[in-house]
Amino acid sequence: xxxxxxxxxxxxxxxxxxxxxxxxxxxxxxxxxxxxxxxxxxxxxxxxxxxxxxxxxxxxxxxxxxxxxxxxxxxxxxxxxxxxxxxxxxxxxxxxxxxxxxxxxxxxxxxxxxxxxxxxxxxxxxxxxxxxxxxxxxxxxxxxxxxxxxxxxxxxxxxxxxxxxxxxxxxxxxxxxxxxxxxxxxxxxxxxxxxxxxxxxxxxxxxxxxxxxxxxxxxxxxxxxxxxxxxxxxxxxxxxxxxxxxxxxxxxxxxxxxxxxxxxxxxxxxxxxxxxxxxxxxxxxxxxxxxxxxxxxxxxxxxxxxxxxxxxxxxxxxxxxxxxxxxxxxxxxxxxxxxxxxxxxxxxxxxx
Amino acid sequence: xxxxxxxxxxxxxxxxxxxxxxxxxxxxxxxxxxxxxxxxxxxxxxxxxxxxxxxxxxxxxxxxxxxxxxxxxxxxxxxxxxxxxxxxxxxxxxxxxxxxxxxxxxxxxxxxxxxxxxxxxxxxxxxxxxxxxxxxxxxxxxxxxxxxxxxxxxxxxxxxxxxxxxxxxxxxxxxxxxxxxxxxxxxxxxxxxxxxxxxxxxxxxxxxxxxxxxxxxxxxxxxxxxxxxxxxxxxxxxxxxxxxxxxxxxxxxxxxxxxxxxxxxxxxxxxxxxxxxxxxxxxxxxxxxxxxxxxxxxxxxxxxxxxx
Numbered sequence: 001x002x003x004x005x006x007x008x009x010x011x012x013x014x015x016x017x018x019x020x021x022x023x024x025x026x027x028x029x030x031x032x033x034x035x036x037x038x039x040x041x042x043x044x045x046x047x048x049x050x051x052x053x054x055x056x057x058x059x060x061x062x063x064x065x066x067x068x069x070x071x072x073x074x075x076x077x078x079x080x081x082x083x084x085x086x087x088x089x090x091x092x093x094x095x096x097x098x099x100x101x102x103x104x105x106x107x108x109x110x111x112x113x114x115x116x117x118x119x120x121x122x123x124x125x126x127x128x129x130x131x132x133x134x135x136x137x138x139x140x141x142x143x144x145x146x147x148x149x150x151x152x153x154x155x156x157x158x159x160x161x162x163x164x165x166x167x168x169x170x171x172x173x174x175x176x177x178x179x180x181x182x183x184x185x186x187x188x189x190x191x192x193x194x195x196x197x198x199x200x201x202x203x204x205x206x207x208x209x210x211x212x213x214x215x216x217x218x219x220x221x222x223x224x225x226x227x228x229x230x231x232x233x234x235x236x237x238x239x240x241x242x243x244x245x246x247x248x249x250x251x252x253x254x255x256x257x258x259x260x261x262x263x264x265x266x267x268x269x270x271x272x273x274x275x276x277x278x279x280x281x282x283x284x285x286x287x288x289x290x291x292x293x294x295x296x297x298x299x300x301x302x303x304x305x306x307x308x309x310x311x312x313x314x315x316x317x318x319x320x321x322x323x324x325x326x327x328x329x330x331x332x333x334x335x336x337x338x339x340x341x342x343x344x345x346x347x348x349x350x351x352x
Numbered sequence: 353x354x355x356x357x358x359x360x361x362x363x364x365x366x367x368x369x370x371x372x373x374x375x376x377x378x379x380x381x382x383x384x385x386x387x388x389x390x391x392x393x394x395x396x397x398x399x400x401x402x403x404x405x406x407x408x409x410x411x412x413x414x415x416x417x418x419x420x421x422x423x424x425x426x427x428x429x430x431x432x433x434x435x436x437x438x439x440x441x442x443x444x445x446x447x448x449x450x451x452x453x454x455x456x457x458x459x460x461x462x463x464x465x466x467x468x469x470x471x472x473x474x475x476x477x478x479x480x481x482x483x484x485x486x487x488x489x490x491x492x493x494x495x496x497x498x499x500x501x502x503x504x505x506x507x508x509x510x511x512x513x514x515x516x517x518x519x520x521x522x523x524x525x526x527x528x529x530x531x532x533x534x535x536x537x538x539x540x541x542x543x544x545x546x547x548x549x550x551x552x553x554x555x556x557x558x559x560x561x562x563x564x565x566x567x568x569x570x571x572x573x574x575x576x577x578x579x580x581x582x583x584x585x586x587x588x589x590x591x592x593x594x595x596x597x598x599x600x601x602x603x604x605x606x607x608x609x610x611x612x613x614x615x616x617x618x619x620x621x622x623x624x625x626x627x628x629x630x631x632x633x634x635x636x637x638x639x640x641x642x643x644x645x646x647x648x649x650x651x652x653x654x655x656x657x658x659x660x
Contacts, residue, residue: 090444140632146639149391149444150582154632157575158625165621284452291445324463326570329456336449337431344439 023346030338035331049321056316057309065198066315069270071308075207076262077286078293078300079214080255085295086218087251088231093137093152094259095283097130099159101260102267103166104129106182106274110171114186122189122264130260131253133159138252142245156283164276171274181275185268201269208301210258215297227251281329288336357485362603364493370602371501372560376580377587377594378508379552384584385512386545387525387651391447392432394577395454396425396550397557402458404558405568409470417562418500418555425554426547428454433546437539443655459570472566473497497563504552508591521545525649553577579631586638588647604630
């Protein structure tokens with residue numbers, strides 16, 4: 001066994017401040033350089049395009065509203081990833097849980113219809129759907145050490161096919177002819193709109209409240225402390241009577257419920273009906289946001305806003321710069337690579 | 353049609369649909385044997401599928417397409433190598449980043465190729481043999497893509513277990529630290545393993561787009577790369593077991609397709625979930641066994657157990 005003796009580096013206040021700034025500025029700078037290089041390679045003017053991105057995302061009321069609309073599912077999917085990560089579980093299953101929630105929530109709406117209990121019943125069903133979908137890999141990991149990353153990824157495809165089955169099959173509304181979707185949801189299950197005439201709904205407030213609530217739960221409660229102990233040393237935690245398996249089940253279920261909520265919000269408030277392909281890449285974007293935040297529930301909020309801006313500006317780029325929809329995915333990937341590269345290098349530099 | 357012909361037909365169509373997966377699976381086996389996990393194979397496969405199709409469509413040569421797929425996959429996997437080996441980033445997160453990058457780039461540049469058709473490999477004239485009930489189906493199923501896949505399978509098995517570089521690779525995967533005391537540079541071996549794995553996954557993607565379906569659709573691999581990462585565990589990091597594992601997925605996939613064409617009253621969407629569910633089931637079974645037998649390369653086990 002090697003024993004390494006090293007003098008502890010004293011961190012002065014100023015140094016810590018410097019480090020904090022660097023951990024945000026360095027990836028941002030690398031991202032700007034790399035994405036500029038990408039645009040330049042395409043023969044486009046990077047500065048003009050970056051200007052268009054900013055203008056598209058924040059330049060008009062419409063842009064801001066669309067940014068916030070996209071922020072909601074990203075924020076919820078990021079929370080769904082970050083909660084299990086507090087136990088060290090790496091779930092990439094937000095999009096599957098999103099679909100499972102949308103699916104079960106829609107089923108509930110189809111059953112109870114327009115009654116005044118429809119909205120709570122729908123939300124409950126959606127959260128249950130997401131939670132069940134997340135509990136499967138949670139159980140597999142807890143019981144048989146099945147890698148949860150792979151299990152959640154495989155279940156994503158299953159859930160998206162389940163939604164396809166529902167909207168092309170039994171739940172299809174034949175009155176909208178060629179369009180595979182369910183019937184329109186009744187007005188009573190839609191959350192109120194925040195900006196009149198837009199599609200920005202109160203789910204935004206709900207999502208932020210959830211982030212704050214989860215932050216308090218995970219950083220202030222006894223349970224949050226238990227998760228921290230179990231994550232850093234499972235044997236120690238179990239030695240003093242904590243249960244890692246219960247933690248895995250609970251964190252996966254909470255994460256799944258949050259992603260399921262994202263699914264039903266998107267279904268009921270944005271599309272007004274269940275249809276195929278509504279999760280887009282929100283699951284992966286959420287994973288990226290959770291990672292960038294360092295799995296910190298409050299930091300997730302502003303980063304989700306930035307990603308929402310990036311996605312909504314993708315629509316603007318499509319319209320005004322004739323760049324394909326996939327530009328947003330490429331930019332996100334470049335951002336993720338920048339974050340990982342600078343994060344790794346900074347960590348190495350901190351503890352050589 | 354007798355029972356034997358049905359079984360043979362199912363196996364052969366299973367082999368055809370398993371070939372892309374087989375190549376990815378072999379690539380990931382090589383990579384993981386060196387102690388590096390790579391979820392980015394999904395993205396490498398997509399980029400390989402796009403690059404292969406684009407090259408085959410413009411040059412008219414499916415062989416050039418397969419080669420182009422290999423190169424594209426290897427180039428993209430270099431991003432994973434740089435992130436994991438140079439900056440020390442988390443392997444799973446880096447894999448997801450590479451996945452997004454491959455998917456995004458292939459969708460970005462692939463737009464002009466959506467909806468185009470290519471001829472793929474032109475089957476040679478087998479003469480009288482093509483009418484033989486036993487030989488005919490085999491000859492028709494053995495497209496150059498499938499043959500390349502089978503050759504890769506044999507080559508991977510032989511290189512990994514019978515050659516010096518293979519031995520070094522396995523040594524590094526078990527313990528990079530001990531390997532370095534023997535004068536092996538773990539980072540070099542891992543770089544090579546990542547690039548070869550990336551190339552093979554790109555080749556798998558290309559054989560999907562160039563040989564199997566002969567068109568290009570965004571995100572067309574539909575999780576095959578991720579399935580491969582799961583099946584590596586089922587195959588217990590043994591390249592010889594890669595063929596049966598891939599075949600399992602391929603047979604289930606082609607059975608699902610066959611049931612659809614037979615007009616079974618089950619929705620095609622539900623049938624399409626079968627390959628993923630079967631993969632999940634064997635992954636669970638394989639994980640139990642892998643743990644019991646300790647088949648996982650030891651340095652890799654550290655990657656899997658410490659997710660942060």
